[in-house]
Amino acid sequence: MKSEELKNVRGSIDYGGKDAIIRNFISKTLQETFEKYGYSPLETSILCYYDILALKYDEDNDILKEIYKVTDQGNRNLALRYDLTVPFAKYIASNTNIKLPYKRYEIGKVFRDGPIKKGRTREFVQCDIDSVGIEGQMIEAELISIFVEGYRRLGIDIIIKYNNRKLMNGIIEICNIDNDKTSQVITIIDKIEKLSYEEIKLEFDKIGIKENQIETIMKYLKMEFNELNKVIKNVSNIKLKEGLNEIEKLNRYIKDLNLTEYVRFSPTLARGQEYYTGTIFEVYVANGSIKSSIGGGGRYDNMIGEFINDGKKYPAVGISFGLDVIFEILREKQTYLYNTEVYIIPRENNTLALKIADELRKNEVKVDIEMNNLKLKKALSIINEKKVPIVIILGENEIKENKIIIKDMKNNFQILEDMKDYMETIQEILSIGEIKYNILNPGGNKTALIKGCEYTNNQKKLINKMIMDKYSQVEQVGFLSNIINRLEMAGGEFCMNATRCAIYEYSKENKEKVELSVSGTNKKLIGRKLNDNKVEVKLDIGKNIEDLIETKNDFTCVKIDGILIAILDEEKSKKYIQKLRENEETTKNELKQLMITEIASEEKAIGIMLLEKESGKIKINPIVWVKEIDTVFYETACGSGSLGIAIYNYLKNKDKKIELIQPSGYSINIELEGNKNYIKNAIISGIIEEE
């Protein structure tokens, strides 16, 4: 057989891959919702006797044509169910031990040999919940709650239109329309929202409704409930009275349960013709992006009784979720649901791969393993297509050192992790999700700014590590709150350059000045973006100069918020600058030792500034140690350090303005405001470039 012959029956679809994952998510979510409301599952058979399915219809009804007939070896007259309501009635009829009230849900395939269009197949899933044996509006209010909760959990904003069939029938009666025209009139009413007034009039006219009747009926159907209630409350028509009463009761529940925002009374809502006897519902997407309803239902107090025909009453009400249209919505929203969370590439360490997979699965992580010993590149390309968020690579060399490679595919990060820590790291990566960030260059001292600062400390440390590993030039990582203007550094310190970067970012939204709070300081900072891509920040100081400065051994120390700036004069700096150029690593450690022994400060960060002259200007060499994350950097620019030097310079030379060359070659300009020994504030400015 050629493979093109191995095709599906027209109107039957196979759902695989992402589609099947979405469909499973919908069923599971709805199932959980229904069970929380006390509905129990029912699984009825797909095969039915044709006679049962045909029972309710005339021989020439279209529905009968759409029933698939089945033949078996015993030549029975069988068929496939076309809905879940007939099997529900059959179940109640044939299980006499069922006590009412009975609340059930069923999610299952039904078959209709009808026209096909998008979202309409011949073999499709219905998702029904019904209760039988309960009268009154309390259960109807519960069904509204279930609609709200079910769609909320699916991430779809809805509006539920509701009406009452008794009310509608009453209105038709009081307009003196003949009883035998009722169902035709309802069919027309159902079209009111779709057609123009002229078109509707024409339709009414066709079935012989008089001008004044049309006007009366149209008048009533345009009213809000309260108005309608006032106008027709005293008209003596039983259906009208009952209908109004039921709507009032339902409205009270809706109000008490805070459901008002989800519902809308819709007097033109008719919902088919037969079978409904009271409240009816129809659910629409709130933003109207989809015109057809995505769910519906109502009360049908007579149908099951007529079907079973045992003389008993079976008051019933039910709703149905449109699984196929929900599927189309979630599919278009690109709702992504990971089937596999971690993919392990064993590189021939098969047993280890199986063991790590088992360990992860014990921690509820979904794991798959590459088992064809593919080349790494090929394996990764497959994973990329599958959209797996995390990959573990068991490289031979890494394993020898008790390490494994963890790739965060969503963010395109990679970490070399100790074998003993992989579980924690993987769970952190899964909990972090997708990270949005921007890398800025504030004249050297490149800074990564993460959008969002609502991460735990462990998450922040991991993000810091991943960013630093990926971008070797990035010297620090900050987190920007999405809610307020706030910058938090990974180490909790205060950083002037990062502050200027944060102002740059926030000024994208609020063009004027930006007021900002920053970790490591209690002060509010104010800054703004200037025209030439420079960003300035104003720092409130408000202190006498002698309170800011302290001498510690060879160092003149200036206390800036969150960091102690320790300045070594040009003469004393020479030795260390020389050493730095010869061996940066050893020298940084030597300076860290000096910070511990000679400077000894409680601040979260300490920075030693080595000064030198360059073409008449002062050039700085900042070595900064952030205690919390224990990093020592020879920074390519340092804003706080520059400010410290400006204060030191003012003490020495009484110059309020200074330009300082950063190791990157860029300048930072400082201007101090105040008088005599009192410094009121400082304005720090310099260029910022996006990477």
Added chain:
Amino acid sequence: MKSEELKNVRGSIDYGGKDAIIRNFISKTLQETFEKYGYSPLETSILCYYDILALKYDEDNDILKEIYKVTDQGNRNLALRYDLTVPFAKYIASNTNIKLPYKRYEIGKVFRDGPIKKGRTREFVQCDIDSVGIEGQMIEAELISIFVEGYRRLGIDIIIKYNNRKLMNGIIEICNIDNDKTSQVITIIDKIEKLSYEEIKLEFDKIGIKENQIETIMKYLKMEFNELNKVIKNVSNIKLKEGLNEIEKLNRYIKDLNLTEYVRFSPTLARGQEYYTGTIFEVYVANGSIKSSIGGGGRYDNMIGEFINDGKKYPAVGISFGLDVIFEILREKQTYLYNTEVYIIPRENNTLALKIADELRKNEVKVDIEMNNLKLKKALSIINEKKVPIVIILGENEIKENKIIIKDMKNNFQILEDMKDYMETIQEILSIGEIKYNILNPGGNKTALIKGCEYTNNQKKLINKMIMDKYSQVEQVGFLSNIINRLEMAGGEFCMNATRCAIYEYSKENKEKVELSVSGTNKKLIGRKLNDNKVEVKLDIGKNIEDLIETKNDFTCVKIDGILIAILDEEKSKKYIQKLRENEETTKNELKQLMITEIASEEKAIGIMLLEKESGKIKINPIVWVKEIDTVFYETACGSGSLGIAIYNYLKNKDKKIELIQPSGYSINIELEGNKNYIKNAIISGIIEEE
């Protein structure tokens, strides 16, 4: 239509109630398991072209007879799928964008018009997982893990038999059996475990296998793998070599992944005839209570390729869980899964009921509401049938006092709870589950002993409250460990009578003496049940009498482990005994005040003993205050108090033996051992009766 005509098609079953809940639990559990292993869902259509289903079979094959044929309006030649493997192959063939390896699971209905018996219907659910595109044993080891994990989560202990078809074919070849007899021989081998040796021989004989061939083949099939491997390793037969090699590889994975206890190599396992090409599995219930297999599968490297026939290779391996037989097992095990956890009876407080229900559902509790305003008795009888564990009753009087009634239906307890605390209490009750307890009467001072002491403090307090509310005569609640001999009182205190009760309980298992640890003391206690239902306990004291006794105002205080016994002599007791008889509540509070002001002790419990004479014996009146749970009881018997009095009596009269009449009228006897001022230990004995 009469209701008896609304019946199911023969071989089609509707699953409702508990059955549907069990079936949902099975699907959900397996689905979660499969997804943890990287298998993605597939939902293929039920309707298929008949030709595709018939493709692999001769026209007169029995399988074809069992296919249900379907007719549609277009007179297409349709049918219902009879398994999930053909639709799987069809899906691969018609979706050329699927990259191999492809791992999928499908849980869905299939239809076979065949014979019916228990656990075999015509419309049933198959539950398959398969991978295509992976060779080798790593994936086979993964499938064994999935069997183990899947059945573990379903609560079924299994043993997986495995074999290899290459090995089996190899053995048949080296026995020089004609190739055209191979499949007949395999059919006979498959019966070896069911038939006697004579019967098997007869079957072989029938198809012309010679005596010596039969002996050789039977010899091989009885060997353990290692023996078989040794004997035939050097025989030059390719199938044999490959089979042995594959089993060895699989064995290594099984060993490394600690799966040995779940598997058994079974050289006679054949599993059908065609289609399998390598490893095969069959799963059995470990205790053998069900003879037929409950799952199975194997490698079938050629089948999909032959089906699609596009010249490509489709190595495949899959397993299948027998959903229907698993359902029968869980059903018989009476595995109970609650569909509804809390049932609210509104007593006309409908809105409040809906609100409480919503609140509970937000906390993931499954809630149903009585909506027909039934009489309380009728409503409770319905709930009893539904086996709902918790009932909330919104009684009018209770609501007025901001209280609700919570009934723990599993344990038949009832609490009147503050409205603000209901959520916590309900979650505690759900977490506690079923409580087993026994109420004993140690000569008054009735004690409830709960089996198990691994409860949290909150759970203990709740259980204490529920027991005390239910049994007004019970004065205290203790918890007995199921693991060691240990008694923990709800208040953490030490209680002599409860200790005797605990010894009574534990001595049901270990007849001789019982060694016990008890809350409130570090000492081990030894006790035993005597012949006349008396229980004695030996308490190690080891102290001089002056170290035990202290005078505090009017009281002679004796420090027993965990409780301070404060004795008032007969003369001074008179006043309080009089008052107690007049107004017990006020007097208990007055005595509690005395304990706080005049006795002032750090002990977890304080007991005041009021003494009086009764027919020449001493009668005691014990008022005991347990601080942790803040209860003051006029106890009907007090073991610790009796011991305190015995010590006090020894100090006064040098009598080592004393009989003390308890308020209940029963006696407790104390015998002290030691010499002079030194008391070595005390033996406390008295009657214990089961309630």
